[in-house]
Amino acid sequence: MAGSDDSSQRVSIVGWRNWGDHPVVVLFTAAATVTGLVLAALALRDGGPAVGDPCTAVVGRWDWLTTGGIVTVAEGGRLTFHPNDLTNLPTFTGAWQCESGSGDITMAWNTGFSDRLQLSDDGNRLSGTNDQTGTTISAVRAR
Numbered sequence: 001m002a003g004s005d006d007s008s009q010r011v012s013i014v015g016w017r018n019w020g021d022h023p024v025v026v027l028f029t030a031a032a033t034v035t036g037l038v039l040a041a042l043a044l045r046d047g048g049p050a051v052g053d054p055c056t057a058v059v060g061r062w063d064w065l066t067t068g069g070i071v072t073v074a075e076g077g078r079l080t081f082h083p084n085d086l087t088n089l090p091t092f093t094g095a096w097q098c099e100s101g102s103g104d105i106t107m108a109w110n111t112g113f114s115d116r117l118q119l120s121d122d123g124n125r126l127s128g129t130n131d132q133t134g135t136t137i138s139a140v141r142a143r
Helices: 033-045
Strands: 010-021 022-031 060-064 072-073 078-082 092-098 107-111 114-121 124-128 136-141
Touching: 078 107, 114 136
Parallel strands: none
Antiparallel strands: 010 022, 060 072, 060 136, 072 078, 078 092, 092 107, 107 114, 114 124, 124 136
16 A cells, blocks of 8 residues: 555465355455464364364264265254165164263164264264274264
């Protein structure tokens, strides 16, 4: 700007993340000063701010890496496992619940098995174990 001794420039940083099944775009504009760049980096680190409540953030579609297929976690506590073409598994259903204090997510399947899981801080990974077999469960948010 003419006649101004402000030598900083405007910098825009754009990031994105999924919130449930909906992508959210984050735009942060700051003066290109050390303070502005540090604030922008903090706002977008690890793909965005941490997930507030795992009991609501778990709702969505998950790529079930352990067995292959997609698990749909629906509001109201319902679950559905849809196998992929490479597995010889049927479709399973079940119910899920979440302990609000600990964020522990329990998925009880109609097969009699149940999984105890935790949602990652960025809301994009589930990990835990099967209560009966001790098998490690791993899933990522389906895109």
